[in-house]
Amino acid sequence: MVVLRDSRILELCSSGNLIAENFSPESVTPNGYDLRVGKIRFGGAEGDEFTIPSNSHFLISTQEYLKMPATVMGQIWIRSSFSRKGILGSFGAVEAGYCGNLTLSFFNLSSETLVVTKGQRIAQIVFHELDGYPEMTYPERSGNYQGMRGINIKPKNE
16 A cells, blocks of 8 residues: 555545545645544533543544545544643544544543644544555445544444
8 A cells, every 4th residue: 555645635635535625735744634623522512622631531523524535545643742642542444435524532541631622633644545446445335424424423324
């Protein structure tokens, strides 16, 4: 697999792929894209800003709405500025063919509170080009979260 560089990311995004909505050229990195906080869910409530206490779990949706081509998958990494603060993220792969916002899970393991606000760059996605077309893309295999917007806890099929 090849990691997509900045110019290829810009090219694909300008044609409506990778990031179909809320694309920000300033978020492109040499080998990825910094995802920004959309909505935040903490303690059963959703909003645009929360102060997250120590030893607490929270979810965010990305501002970006992704549209992954059939030959590109994504790998998500927490931004190092957050991990240095004691924040841990738990992420899966973004499958080839996926469309939608991402819901990301974080834990504040530090002894300090953390303010999380809409628009913060919180994670990076690195795009990998597959060596060919998969036999079945994400929507063809399960598509549990295909096309979903905002924070999603349960698959649409439940």
